[in-house]
Structures are given as C-alpha cells and as structure tokens.
Amino acid sequence: MAEIRLIGIQKKFDGPLVIDDLDLVIGDGEFFTIVGPSGCGKSTILNMIAGLDPVTRGSIFFDDCMVNDISPKERDVAMVFQNYALYPHMTVYENIAFPLRIKKMPKTAIDAEVRQVAALLDLNDFLRRRPRELSGGQRQRVALGRAMVRKPRVFLMDEPLSNLDAQLRIAMRSELKKLHEKLKITTVYVTHDQSEALGISDRIAVLHRGRIQQCDTPHDVYNRPANTFVAGFIGSPQMNFIHGSVSVDRRHEIQCNEIALTTVQDLSRAAGNVTIGLRPDDITVSSVEMRSGMQVEITVVEPAGAFCWVDFKWGGIEMRGKADSEIELRKGVTAYITFPVEKIHVFDLESGARIE
Amino acid sequence: MINKDRGIRYVAPALAVLLLITAYPVFYVLYLSLHRELLIFKISKFIGPDNFFFLFQDDRFWNALKNTVYFSTLSVSVELALGLCIALLLNRSFRLKGVTRAVVLLPWAIPTVVSARMWELIFNSDFGVLNYLLGAHINWLGSPSWAIHAAILVDIWKTTPFVVILLTAGLQIIPGELYRAARTDGAGAWKVFRTITLPLLLPVILVVLLFRTLDAFRVFDVIYVLTGGGPANATETLSLYAYKILFQTLQFGYGSAISVMVFVCTGCISVFYIKLMTGSTPR
Numbered sequence A: 001m002a003e004i005r006l007i008g009i010q011k012k013f014d015g016p017l018v019i020d021d022l023d024l025v026i027g028d029g030e031f032f033t034i035v036g037p038s039g040c041g042k043s044t045i046l047n048m049i050a051g052l053d054p055v056t057r058g059s060i061f062f063d064d065c066m067v068n069d070i071s072p073k074e075r076d077v078a079m080v081f082q083n084y085a086l087y088p089h090m091t092v093y094e095n096i097a098f099p100l101r102i103k104k105m106p107k108t109a110i111d112a113e114v115r116q117v118a119a120l121l122d123l124n125d126f127l128r129r130r131p132r133e134l135s136g137g138q139r140q141r142v143a144l145g146r147a148m149v150r151k152p153r154v155f156l157m158d159e160p161l162s163n164l165d166a167q168l169r170i171a172m173r174s175e176l177k178k179l180h181e182k183l184k185i186t187t188v189y190v191t192h193d194q195s196e197a198l199g200i201s202d203r204i205a206v207l208h209r210g211r212i213q214q215c216d217t218p219h220d221v222y223n224r225p226a227n228t229f230v231a232g233f234i235g236s237p238q239m240n241f242i243h244g245s246v247s248v249d250r251r252h253e254i255q256c257n258e259i260a261l262t263t264v265q266d267l268s269r270a271a272g273n274v275t276i277g278l279r280p281d282d283i284t285v286s287s288v289e290m291r292s293g294m295q296v297e298i299t300v301v302e303p304a305g306a307f308c309w310v311d312f313k314w315g316g317i318e319m320r321g322k323a324d325s326e327i328e329l330r331k332g333v334t335a336y337i338t339f340p341v342e343k344i345h346v347f348d349l350e351s352g353a354r355i356e
Numbered sequence B: 001m002i003n004k005d006r007g008i009r010y011v012a013p014a015l016a017v018l019l020l021i022t023a024y025p026v027f028y029v030l031y032l033s034l035h036r037e038l039l040i041f042k043i044s045k046f047i048g049p050d051n052f053f054f055l056f057q058d059d060r061f062w063n064a065l066k067n068t069v070y071f072s073t074l075s076v077s078v079e080l081a082l083g084l085c086i087a088l089l090l091n092r093s094f095r096l097k098g099v100t101r102a103v104v105l106l107p108w109a110i111p112t113v114v115s116a117r118m119w120e121l122i123f124n125s126d127f128g129v130l131n132y133l134l135g136a137h138i139n140w141l142g143s144p145s146w147a148i149h150a151a152i153l154v155d156i157w158k159t160t161p162f163v164v165i166l167l168t169a170g171l172q173i174i175p176g177e178l179y180r181a182a183r184t185d186g187a188g189a190w191k192v193f194r195t196i197t198l199p200l201l202l203p204v205i206l207v208v209l210l211f212r213t214l215d216a217f218r219v220f221d222v223i224y225v226l227t228g229g230g231p232a233n234a235t236e237t238l239s240l241y242a243y244k245i246l247f248q249t250l251q252f253g254y255g256s257a258i259s260v261m262v263f264v265c266t267g268c269i270s271v272f273y274i275k276l277m278t279g280s281t282p283r
C-alpha cells in the first residue's frame, strides 16, 4: 500500500505534450478514478505510474520514495491492461498464476489463490482454455484475475470492465469495491463510463487534453463541476447548456430567453455573458401548466423505463428534460418545465469556469 | 466428396510436374544405388543392397558422416544462439536501425562461392588477414583440426543473417504489450525472455532449425571451395564424398547409395522437427 504523488509530470512521445504539468496526490488506500475522453492521456498516466513509460519531466513518488528510475518489477504494481495483454501461449490458469509463479510461491498456495480468484470472476469453466478461445468479456476477466491474484502496493486498472455486459459489469463493479474494502490497496482506475466512475470511486479526476480539469469526490464532481467540460462530461444524458446574460445591478438574476432566472449564486463578479448549465435530470417536463413553469414544445420522447427523456424546444433552444412515463407526451405537443433554482449551474462564457 | 474430387483435379497438374522433376530423379537415384554402375568400364549390373553393405564397412563414409554431423551440429547451434542474440538486439529501437539491419544481411547476399573464396584469402597462413591480426602462424585450412572449424566459421558467418531475418520476423509478431504485462507482473529481463519471448518464438525457432539443419547436413559449396574436403579428408562431408564418387570416379551406383543415405538422414531430421513443431504450436 502506498500513497502516490505525481509532481509536475510532463510526457511527450514523438509529437506534442500528451500530459502537461500534472500534479496529483492519490492517498494511501484510496480508490481513485481517472475519467476523460478517448486520447486524453489516461493510459499514459497509468503506464508512467507502473514504470512502463518513463516520464519526460517531473517525479513520481510512492510514499516518500522517488520511483522515477525504479523498474516496474520493484514498484510492485499490478495492472489490468486496456487490451488485456494476456499471454497467448498460456492457459487461463497459467495466466492468472503467472505473477505468483514469478514470485516463486509454492505450488499449492498458487493453486488455492488462482482458484479463489477464478471463482470470484466466474472463470472456473475456462481455466484450461487459452485466451484465443475466450470471448472478449471472458478475456477481460482473466486480465482482471491476473491482477487481483496479487497483493501489490498499487492496483492500476485501465478500463477493466469495458467489455462486459451491463449486468456483469455491475456485478464486477461491486466485486471490485468489496475487494478494495477488504484489502485497502491504493487503486488507480481508468474508465470511460462516468456512471461507473461516480459509483465506485473515492475521488475522481477528470482529464482533458492531458490536463486535470477537476479532482474531487464523485458528489462534488457531479454537483459542483469546475467548468463546462466537466459539467458536460459527467452525467448522462449530457447537461444542457444555454446562453444567458447578467447585468451588473442584479446579483442573483440571469436573463435568458426573455425570462429572468433567479439564482442562488452571487453573480456580481460575472457581469456579462454566461453559460447556464442544467442537467436533464433536474428539469421536470409536464403536460399540466405549473406555477412559474415555462412553456416548451416537445420534439422527441424517449422512454427509459420508469421515466422518459424528453427533448424539447424552449423558445428556439434545444434542451432535454425528464418526465414521468405516465404522462402523455407526444412530439409537437406543448408542455411545461420546472427546475429547482439551486440546480442551476453558472459558468463563465469565455473560460468555462464555474461561478459560485 | 465432390469437393475432394474437384480438389484433386485442381492440384493434378502441379502434382504431375512435381512427380516429373522430383520423383523421377529420386527414383532414378534409388535405382542406381542398387546397381554397379561404372561408366568407364561400361558396367551396369543389378547387385541389390550390396552398395549399402559396402558403405557400412567404408571408413571414409563413416568419416564423412561424422564430419557432416559435427559440422551441422556446431554450425547450427552457434548460428541459432548468435542469430537469436542479434535478432533480440535488432528488435529494440535505436538510431540507424535500418542501416544496421541491412549491414547484418550483407553476408547472406554474397554468393557462397565468392564468400568462400574471400575467406580462403583471409585464412591464408602466409598472407591472410586473420593470422596478421592474431599475430599467429596457424595453418587454418591446412591442419585437420583447424580446417573443419574454419569451414564452420565461414558457414556461421554466411548463414547467421538468414537466421536473424527469420527470428526478427518472429519477434516482431510478439505484441509489445506482453512484455509490459510480464514486467508489471514482476518478471525481470531474463524471466521475460524465458517465459514470454522464447515460448512465443519457439515455432519460428523450430522452422529455423529445420531449414538450417537440412541445409547444413547437405553442405557442399563452402567446403568444396575452401578445402575441397581436405586435409586428409578432415572436412569431407557426405555431399562432398558423394560428389567425388559420382563425378570424379564415376561410380554412379556407389555414389547414388551415398546420396540415398543423405536423403534418409535429412528425411529423419525433417520428420523429427515436424513432430516437434506440431507438438509446440498452441492448439
């Protein structure tokens, strides 16, 4: 177990900087998730922590020990690779047993460990197969097993659940959580799936173009996104963004679509144009006219089981909200929306930074 | 069934050509090996397996077989070891990689006769470069114990590039991710080589061994140019012996019998390696 500190990390391959001036402290025993769009440098960060790719500049510490020049072997990290990297010439059993064999653990102990992990991952029926005879999801579980069988100082997991079906993914998610609770091994977890990130992590870092946009608890990342990028990336469906303007003399009011929205934020320092963010989750669409409800025109209704997502036009602006599935809503119908004022996010139009 | 019939019809022309150009000479050699054929005396007589009985009592044959086995074993093992080292080095990324690769391949590109002639000069005991560099006066090609090793050295120099090409190709298809995975799993350089590189390269290594052993076992040109089999038959291999019997003394029957023995040996070697190969490829 270890605290990981990345200080002033830069990384470039042949071209431009892939990671630019990254500072990050991952606490001992923390479940830390990195999310971000494809190509933003998530795998690169894991590779640098693992010692597989050298940093271009900066230093990495495990506790108080600088590990820049320490080999992956001595860093004692276990990694689940994004494309599994299973050993094709070994059976599933041998793949999972490999790290233990390298450590020269006694055969009977290896066998016990491997079987335990295989049972956990539901791989018992495949132990004697080779990777090429497995489906993508099965391979991914083997990759996970090869890491879980160890008790390393740090777990690095690069989208370890991306190829599992929805049910299995949720089951594995809680297995990972349980495992982490039991062993309390520092875990750096990479995922595309923001709901996974919100559900599993102690803290989340949102990465974009090699820079950290926000690093916070899931609650704060969701409820107090630091900028429009984070706001748009976290939460599904995506947050609605609308233009608004703030006048100097009204500190709690935004003009938007010929309506004055009252906000809880003090906007006195943000006079001018702003971006308003509203999560579809927070907008209630209804067919009955409500007090303070704004009138909208429905364009698409997308049932999602217990409720529906509703796309609508609010005076020319395309937005999305949520409606009770009991309510009759059809394309072209006029409906009404409401949202709690405290759920309004305000961002600077230029920089995209959050205004509170 | 229909497909099978059609398959045979498709390959029939190729089979016919193969039969004509391979099977015919093979069977003719077999036929000759059962005869006493002395061209100068116009003798041609069926003698059954007598040639082979004589062969087994022929010291020169055993000597040639011993030389051939020694030559093949030593040259092939050194070529494999050396080729593997070079291939592993070339598989890393470094500057001038392309140039280095081309240079490594050079010896393979030179015709054997030319390179053997070149080495003959290098080995020359009076004005050769080798003795000059070593400051020694070794009679490389003239002394029986040195000559076979000189021939082996030339063979290694010439064919290691071939081994390097095949092994490099084999190394390139091993995904780099596997090395990274093994390193994070705690394997050091040697363990990575033992558990990842070597097993994944094994099928290619076996192909290399097959090609190289067969080639080395039939070695002719290097030795023919370098020593002609001498001194005192110390470098005479089976092919060379067969050649001398066939074309220098024109005993076609006996020469063919030697050729048949070469054929039998290479056949056994092939079967052995192919057995290993089918065993080694993962299901």
Ligand SMILES: Nc1ncnc2c1ncn2[C@@H]1O[C@H](COP(=O)(O)OP(=O)(O)OP(=O)(O)O)[C@@H](O)[C@H]1O
Pocket (backbone or CB within 6 Å): A013, A014, A018, A036, A037, A038, A039, A040, A041, A042, A043, A044, A045, A082, A192
């Ligand atoms: N070996 C490499 N050589 C050159 N460029 C690389 C190399 N590895 C990654 N990159 C570049 O670095 C950037 C970040 O790559 P990285 O693999 O870290 O992205 P990622 O966030 O993991 O993306 P994804 O979610 O698609 O896996 C990409 O633009 C990629 O092109």
Ligand SMILES: [Mg+2]
Pocket (backbone or CB within 6 Å): A042, A043, A044, A082, A158
């Ligand atoms: Mg990645």
